[in-house]
Amino acid sequence: MNFNDKNYKLSVQLDKIHLRNPTMLASGILGISQSIFERLYDENIGAVVTKSISVNPMKGYPNPTIIPLGGGSYLNAVGLSNPGVAAFSKELSENRNIPIMISLVGSSEKEFSKMVKVFDSLKIIGYEINLSCPHVSKMGMELGDDPEAVNKIVRAVRINTNKPISVKVGVGSIDVVELARVAIEAGANIITAINTLRAMSIDIETMMPVLSNLIGGLSGNAIKPIGIRCVYEISKKLQVPVIGCGGVSSWQDVIEYMIAGASAVQIGSILGSSGLKIFTHITKDLKKYVEKKGLRNISELIGIAHKYQ
Amino acid sequence: MRTNINKRRIVQIEETIAETPTVKTLVFKDSLSYSAKPGQFLMIWIPRIEEIPMSVMINSKEGYAAVTIRKFGFGSTALFERKKGDLIGLRGPYGKKFTIRKNCKKILIIGGGTGLVPLLRLVSYISKKKIKSTIVMGARTKEEVFFEKLTRKIIDETGSLLIVCTDDGSYGIKGSTVSVMSKLVRDDTFDCVYTCGPELMMKGVVELSNQNSLPVQASLERYMKCGIGICGSCCLDSSLVCQDGTVFNEKQLSTMLDFGISYRDKDGRKVNYA
Structure with missing residues (x-):
């Protein structure tokens, strides 16, 4: 890589993955259509993460599943709706040049093994294991809060692939750094932090909870400082590549996450007000910042905050 | 604010x-x-x-x-x-609205069932603008015809025309909206076609418009969770019906391989229209 080439100002390395810029689509957003992935790539995105895929198709919860709360924050309990392994591997079979990371969700190591065996022949850059969805029982956070389950699942995926594995952690009942340590020791290469946080919203006119599932996950502006803290702690203590996620709505947020220690940054909820063009806008502005600060490459920002005591 | x-x-x-x-x-x-x-x-x-x-x-x-x-x-x-x-x-x-080009004088509106809802808002809008319209309202049977009286009231004294057709001929003209449209476009000239209704009907309207080099706009429907471009449930090829639509023009429609062919179920799998 030639750092003097202006096209490489924004390129980053995530374990074995080379990205043209640090922006990624967060899992759960858009995420089911190859045509949409291609459109996002045309909008200069670095990579996409798919919706979390399970062995069998899941319809998810009835609506309301996504609530705009105002102030750039959102509450969702979609219930991991997804087309399942068979339909989704067909969806991605035509993929040639889009950097796609498949998000996996399941309730046992067997399910994860089964999925990786099917997906591993596709042209994808790696996997993100969702161990932090806060609103579906026997999946996501319920497993993420159990270090032994995390260990077993990550090992099951590791045995079946040589591709990079990221584990998506959230703020649950065990310390996020400990959870990340278990995942890395079991063979994960990257940590994605953080997922949404358990939250609720009640309508005072009808006096009823709004989400059909009652409880969901909070995303957007409200959770950004928590995401920054988690990325900072994980990257500082474990010295592993971290993908920052949570409340990123501008190029400034991407920079902040990178200074905290993120090698790449996922963007999601903001699409509800900005549309897909946000990736083009953000990458353009990131380049301006890198040039203004006289950096050879944006990676020079990663973890600058670690040096302060 | x-x-x-x-x-x-x-x-x-x-x-x-x-x-x-x-x-x-x-x-x-x-x-x-x-x-x-x-x-x-x-x-x-x-x-x-x-x-x-x-x-x-x-x-x-x-x-x-x-x-x-x-x-x-x-x-x-x-x-x-x-x-x-x-x-x-x-x-x-x-979502995006139906648009009316400048110099537009006469339009053709083709609606089926509850697809008439956005079209009546359009009819009400143009009735203030001195644009004439021919409205084709389709239903399977007489019992399923609705909005007729309301439409007549809106277009009263505007010089616009309402044609009702039923598949079984129990009311109005016997035949589909598309068959009525094929006669209309042969005998008359229109600046644009607007349609909403069952997708296979809209597919027919769009094809007929293309064959006659008529600009056409269709309001499409897909399963949605968020309505604001986050969930991706409503994706139709590379478009999101909630944000890029619901209204699409002939150019956008021509790039949609799944238009009139398939939609996505609640779990995101594609299902073919029967």
Whole structure:
């Protein structure tokens, strides 16, 4: 890589993955259509993460599943709706040049093994294991809060692939750094932090909870400082590549996450007000910042905050 | 300050109109819905039951709007069963509207069933603009014809024309909207075609428009969770129906390989239209 080439100002390395810029689509957003992935790539995105895929198709919860709360924050309990392994591997079979990371969700190591065996022949850059969805029982956070389950699942995926594995952690009942340590020791290469946080919203006119599932996950502006803290702690203590996620709505947020220690940054909820063009806008502005600060490459920002005591 | 369309408003149903045994209109007061553009939709919350996208129906009272539901699935049946005095939640209006080019003098409107809802908002809008329209209203049988009286009232003294057709010939002209349209475009000239209804009907309208080099706009429908471009449930090729639509023009429609072919189910799998 030639750092003097202006096209490489924004390129980053995530374990074995080379990205043209640090922006990624967060899992759960858009995420089911190859045509949409291609459109996002045309909008200069670095990579996409798919919706979390399970062995069998899941319809998810009835609506309301996504609530705009105002102030750039959102509450969702979609219930991991997804087309399942068979339909989704067909969806991605035509993929040639889009950097796609498949998000996996399941309730046992067997399910994860089964999925990786099917997906591993596709042209994808790696996997993100969702161990932090806060609103579906026997999946996501319920497993993420159990270090032994995390260990077993990550090992099951590791045995079946040589591709990079990221584990998506959230703020649950065990310390996020400990959870990340278990995942890395079991063979994960990257940590994605953080997922949404358990939250609720009640309508005072009808006096009823709004989400059909009652409880969901909070995303957007409200959770950004928590995401920054988690990325900072994980990257500082474990010295592993971290993908920052949570409340990123501008190029400034991407920079902040990178200074905290993120090698790449996922963007999601903001699409509800900005549309897909946000990736083009953000990458353009990131380049301006890198040039203004006289950096050879944006990676020079990663973890600058670690040096302060 | 700009009103936040995402903020949920709770409104009371002030009137219900039985259009047919399976189609009902619910009227409520809401200024954002009142000024919705033709083709835009609301996310309607039926508390503790569902939230569904519905095109915004017009109402004669200032500051009022409505939704017209066909009893079909779980959510639409629940909404259909709401009574006067019940509370529902609204967010929106969302989505792109039907557009009218400058110098447009005469348009052709083809609607089927509840697809007439956004088209009547369009008819009401153009009736103030001295644009003439020919409206083709299709239904399977006489019992399923609705909005006829209302449409006649809107186009009264505007020089516009309403043609009703039924598949079985029990009312109006016998035949489909597309067969009626093929005669109309042969005998008359139009500046643009606007359509909404069952997707296979719209596919026929779009193909016929293309064959006659007529610009065409169609308001499409897909399953939605968020209505604001986050969930991706409504994706149709590389478009999101909620944000890029619901209205698409002939150029956009020509790139959609799945238009009239398939839609995505709640789990995101593609299902072919029968």
